[in-house]
Amino acid sequence: MIEPNSYRTGPDEKGLFGIYGGRFVAETLMPLILDLEKAYEDAKADPSFQAELDGFLEHYVGRPSPLYYAERLTEHLGGAKIYFKREELNHTGAHKINNVMGQILLARRMGKTRIIAETGAGQHGVATATACARFGLKCIVYMGEVDIERQKPNVFRMKLLGAEVVPALSGSRTLKDALNEALRDWVANVEDTFYCIGTVAGPHPYPEMVRDFQCVIGNETKKQMLQREGRLPSSLIAAIGGGSNAMGLFHPFLDDKDVEIIGVEAAGSGLDSGKHAASITGGKPGVLHGNRTYILMDDDGQITEAHSISAGLDYPGIGPEHAWLNDTKRVTYVSATDKEALEAFQLCCQLEGIIPALEPSHALAHAMKVAPKKPKDHLMVICMSGRGDKDIFTVADHLGVKL
Amino acid sequence: MTTRIDKRFADLKKEGRAALVTFVTAGDPDYATSLEIIKGLPKAGADIIEFGMPFTDPMADGPAIQEAGLRALKAGQTLVKTLAMVKSFRESDQATPVVLMGYYNPIYLYGVERFLADAKAAGVDGLIIVDLPPEEDEELCLPTIKAGLNFIRLATPTTDDKRAPTVLRNTSGFVYYVSVLGITGTKTPDLKSVEQNVIRLKGHTKLPIAVGFGVKTAEQARIIAKSADGVVVGTALVNAVKNNLTPAGKPTPETVKAVHALVSEIAQGVRS
Numbered sequence: 001m002i003e004p005n006s007y008r009t010g011p012d013e014k015g016l017f018g019i020y021g022g023r024f025v026a027e028t029l030m031p032l033i034l035d036l037e038k039a040y041e042d043a044k045a046d047p048s049f050q051a052e053l054d055g056f057l058e059h060y061v062g063r064p065s066p067l068y069y070a071e072r073l074t075e076h077l078g079g080a081k082i083y084f085k086r087e088e089l090n091h092t093g094a095h096k097i098n099n100v101m102g103q104i105l106l107a108r109r110m111g112k113t114r115i116i117a118e119t120g121a122g123q124h125g126v127a128t129a130t131a132c133a134r135f136g137l138k139c140i141v142y143m144g145e146v147d148i149e150r151q152k153p154n155v156f157r158m159k160l161l162g163a164e165v166v167p168a169l170s171g172s173r174t175l176k177d178a179l180n181e182a183l184r185d186w187v188a189n190v191e192d193t194f195y196c197i198g199t200v201a202g203p204h205p206y207p208e209m210v211r212d213f214q215c216v217i218g219n220e221t222k223k224q225m226l227q228r229e230g231r232l233p234s235s236l237i238a239a240i241g242g243g244s245n246a247m248g249l250f251h252p253f254l255d256d257k258d259v260e261i262i263g264v265e266a267a268g269s270g271l272d273s274g275k276h277a278a279s280i281t282g283g284k285p286g287v288l289h290g291n292r293t294y295i296l297m298d299d300d301g302q303i304t305e306a307h308s309i310s311a312g313l314d315y316p317g318i319g320p321e322h323a324w325l326n327d328t329k330r331v332t333y334v335s336a337t338d339k340e341a342l343e344a345f346q347l348c349c350q351l352e353g354i355i356p357a358l359e360p361s362h363a364l365a366h367a368m369k370v371a372p373k374k375p376k377d378h379l380m381v382i383c384m385s386g387r388g389d390k391d392i393f394t395v396a397d398h399l400g401v402k403l
Numbered sequence: 404m405t406t407r408i409d410k411r412f413a414d415l416k417k418e419g420r421a422a423l424v425t426f427v428t429a430g431d432p433d434y435a436t437s438l439e440i441i442k443g444l445p446k447a448g449a450d451i452i453e454f455g456m457p458f459t460d461p462m463a464d465g466p467a468i469q470e471a472g473l474r475a476l477k478a479g480q481t482l483v484k485t486l487a488m489v490k491s492f493r494e495s496d497q498a499t500p501v502v503l504m505g506y507y508n509p510i511y512l513y514g515v516e517r518f519l520a521d522a523k524a525a526g527v528d529g530l531i532i533v534d535l536p537p538e539e540d541e542e543l544c545l546p547t548i549k550a551g552l553n554f555i556r557l558a559t560p561t562t563d564d565k566r567a568p569t570v571l572r573n574t575s576g577f578v579y580y581v582s583v584l585g586i587t588g589t590k591t592p593d594l595k596s597v598e599q600n601v602i603r604l605k606g607h608t609k610l611p612i613a614v615g616f617g618v619k620t621a622e623q624a625r626i627i628a629k630s631a632d633g634v635v636v637g638t639a640l641v642n643a644v645k646n647n648l649t650p651a652g653k654p655t656p657e658t659v660k661a662v663h664a665l666v667s668e669i670a671q672g673v674r675s
Contacts, residue, residue: 014538022538022539023536023538023539024507024534024535024536024539025462025534025536026462026463026533026534026536026557026559027536027556027557027558027559027561027562027570027581028463028557028559028560028561028581028584029561030536030537030538030561030566031561031562031563031566032561170466170469171459171460171473176460177460180460180461180462183462184462184463184465184585184586187462187463187584187585187586188584188585188586188589188590189584190561190584284512286508286511286512287506287507287508287511287534288460288508289460289462290534292511295508297508297512299512300481300482300483300509300512301458301482301508301509301510301511301512301513302457302458302459302476302509303459303460303508
């Protein structure tokens, strides 16, 4: 593959990143997606839209989030100098709110009054319910029945915020099925409904739009690192389910060729076990949920179930731009198992006084593998995409502790 | 080029009646029963057979067709087996058009060129692929037309006069008008608005228009058949399969009969 002049120009007018992306949706949705694309283009060109979004990001979300030097973890690992981009300090406790604020302001601009969303770990659902409460919009969140069970605190949060949480009862009853249900809802409610997708996947323009709203992570990181260290980071590490926190951190650095970029997928019980959520490492190109990307499937093209201790990574696909960045080799995709993530989770609690979510624990797990081998002047940024309060029951269960 | 679908609609036009298009999921509840169901459909009154290719994540389908797909997959149905069933059907019926309906991923993985060659050899006449809008025509629609098969597109209540030419541009065989905003089998169509939309679409195309999504009774079929060229019944037939299985999901002596009886009943509506 020929190396492109820039890695930041995609997607093309058909919504493609190389062969990935596109608009693989039912005809009923096509006019809506074209409307959304136009509305988003208009909003991007309107300085008042960005100004309004910036205002909410500063005063409501609490941005900029700190770039924190993880001194004790650095000492413990004995190699790279490790920084955390503290997205877990955002209002609602994860990076998801960055994208939600953008999409909800866009929905208001489009005159939509009913917001639907899918959620896995519940972080996107909570962020959406939060923004809907703030603006007085009706909010319906689809969540797999299995995820409702393992993410009870977030389910209750959403209900407190006035959202209706609808269980997805079909298929594996996790994130992919919640996405199917949200798409089915949208087809049936085209007039008043805005579908607020939580990750850099789905039909064009979602992968581009969600990426743009999440790029605040990487843009701040760049500025903060230049202030702190006077140079760019040496490497970036982020966990990937659909891949929105990773894309938000990575994208502003894609053309800085000296910055090593690593995405960490969930290897579940291990890549060889067949029970994992590593779409790039263990899947192949296919078409699901409106886009072509790497997907976990069997030989007949049937989607297989993803497995991860982290509900937020438990998705059998990945954003199409990640698929392209993998094929062009600009970003390296690796994986971490449930066990490795649990170890990293505990280490972070003990050394840094930060309870990470299980999602970024996968990024931490990879950092634990590679940081010791790096020189001390290697600046490593890990995206601390969410806080782990929601996961304490799952972790306790795995550690054999009764709460 | 005239396909079986073109010929069937032309013949029915001479008869002065609409077509009954029947949808069942391939391999539901198992291969043998499903084959017996489709083999008996023409005699029961079906003019065109739509054969659903099961998929794990059917985003445009309601619970009934979702479950039918999962029953079929559980019983071991694959795309290869669906093509084999069409081939087997063709051995005894050369005239009834067979349209495969489903989602793109299994075909994409199978390989578009290989799939089209195998489908044509098996006796398939057309494809309806739910997640391939006109914006993705290069993927499968254009190769399908080139291979001499029909690519039947869904037009929906959101297909306004501005959008209609785009939707109809590379459509052939017939146009499938989705009568409700929503997924299969969950809402009841407003028959007055269906008629208006069929008339509106006829202003854009000379192709026959079949109406589906939510048609469950002979009476609905009778009314729709007055303005449309075809009536599609799916969820009701799939429910007839489901309602005549053992608690363990196995076929009973009634399974095949129940589907054919319902087809006969609705065929009366279409023909009256």
